[in-house]
Amino acid sequence: MDASLSPKRTIMTPGPVEVDHRVLRAMSAPILGQFDPAFTDMMNQTMDQLRKLFQTTNEWAFPINGTSRSGIEAVLASLIEPGDRVLVPVYGRFGHLLVEICERYRADVWKIECEWGTVFNEEEVIAQMHAIQPKMIACVHGETSTGCMQPLAQIGKACREQDCLFVVDAVATIGGTDVFVDEWCIDAAIGGTQKCLSIPAGMAPITYNKRVEAILGRRKKVERGIATADDQNTPTQGAPIASNYFDLAMLQDYWSPRRLNHHTEATSMLYALHEGLTLLLEEGLPHRFARHAYHEKALIAGLTAMGLELFVTHEHKLPMVTCVCVPEGLDADHVRAFMLRHFGVEIASSFGPLHGKIWRIGTMGSSCRKENILFVLAALEAALIYNGAKVEAGKGVQAALVYYEQKKNACSTF
Numbered sequence: 001m002d003a004s005l006s007p008k009r010t011i012m013t014p015g016p017v018e019v020d021h022r023v024l025r026a027m028s029a030p031i032l033g034q035f036d037p038a039f040t041d042m043m044n045q046t047m048d049q050l051r052k053l054f055q056t057t058n059e060w061a062f063p064i065n066g067t068s069r070s071g072i073e074a075v076l077a078s079l080i081e082p083g084d085r086v087l088v089p090v091y092g093r094f095g096h097l098l099v100e101i102c103e104r105y106r107a108d109v110w111k112i113e114c115e116w117g118t119v120f121n122e123e124e125v126i127a128q129m130h131a132i133q134p135k136m137i138a139c140v141h142g143e144t145s146t147g148c149m150q151p152l153a154q155i156g157k158a159c160r161e162q163d164c165l166f167v168v169d170a171v172a173t174i175g176g177t178d179v180f181v182d183e184w185c186i187d188a189a190i191g192g193t194q195k196c197l198s199i200p201a202g203m204a205p206i207t208y209n210k211r212v213e214a215i216l217g218r219r220k221k222v223e224r225g226i227a228t229a230d231d232q233n234t235p236t237q238g239a240p241i242a243s244n245y246f247d248l249a250m251l252q253d254y255w256s257p258r259r260l261n262h263h264t265e266a267t268s269m270l271y272a273l274h275e276g277l278t279l280l281l282e283e284g285l286p287h288r289f290a291r292h293a294y295h296e297k298a299l300i301a302g303l304t305a306m307g308l309e310l311f312v313t314h315e316h317k318l319p320m321v322t323c324v325c326v327p328e329g330l331d332a333d334h335v336r337a338f339m340l341r342h343f344g345v346e347i348a349s350s351f352g353p354l355h356g357k358i359w360r361i362g363t364m365g366s367s368c369r370k371e372n373i374l375f376v377l378a379a380l381e382a383a384l385i386y387n388g389a390k391v392e393a394g395k396g397v398q399a400a401l402v403y404y405e406q407k408k409n410a411c412s413t414f
Ligand SMILES: *Cc1c(COP(=O)(O)O)cnc(C)c1O
Pocket: 015, 067, 068, 069, 070, 094, 140, 142, 143, 144, 169, 170, 171, 172, 192, 194, 201
């Protein structure tokens, strides 16, 4: 298929989601050289925008070229030295990803698990930290696989008191709800572009503080032919970082005013990130977060009015992902394919033990708007009825409409 003929879709998954036209247009702008001041200015502006996004005063906030998982790998690869003890609270699929990456960099991983669909009591994680004495806790903020959001503030505070590093995967939540990097004592946080930022997959914004920077400085390996004499005289005391592409010490030098060449920054993706963050800051973080919560409530009103059961009903539901239990006797993937084929609407299934048991409906970024909510409800209801499920016919869209009509004065800008 010619990419320019890609079919029109309504994407209601937990990523990738719909992208604003301004971002798509930015991506078609002419290429600039990586040391052209017009481009390095844009790099600096992007760092500033990312500090605002992460609500941090950290000096270092920049994107890794690659999907979100590249940001996770860059942080973990650069912090973990073989044998380091790492505690990972796992409450869904992406917690297992953290475990997997930590193991590859030869950490001594201690995993604690809770049932999928629930989150940890923070006290429990803190007690484990005291018992295990890890160098780092690595934790997911928003588990897209289960639709849950882990509270982090107390864990972060306890980590700081024990001088334990706190690394957070905020890929799903960044740009959709508050992620208070400084206030929650997060030492390194990773975001993603293809979720609530509504930018195509291919960049992973990260931020980290001085505590992390100190470790990078200690582990710095100097690439010959690039570094100055000064760098070559810097003594290294730690194990060199085991990855070249994901070496944050080198990446930091590239993003610093010295612009020591590492990779070639992905030009068009940086345009996309810059434009997407400009849109986000024009909207304003509070408005954006309120918009996400607002449409999520409309979706929930519609789903429950239809008689469907939600997988997560407790207070730690992830605001940008709503998991719906698949009614008894239905083929979950068949219904999804039916919706895509007839309506061009995409929703997601889940992983591992939840595959076939729940659907996941995303309300992220540009996809998170009224027409999309009404359309996904209509398409789901029609697909369910056609495929023989018992639902309250006609109730879903009506309930969402009632919600929108009731709120229209209070929330006129959504
Ligand atoms: C989507 C997601 C990832 C992986 O993102 P990619 O962009 O596919 O690499 C990691 N963690 C969480 C919590 C996610 O939701």
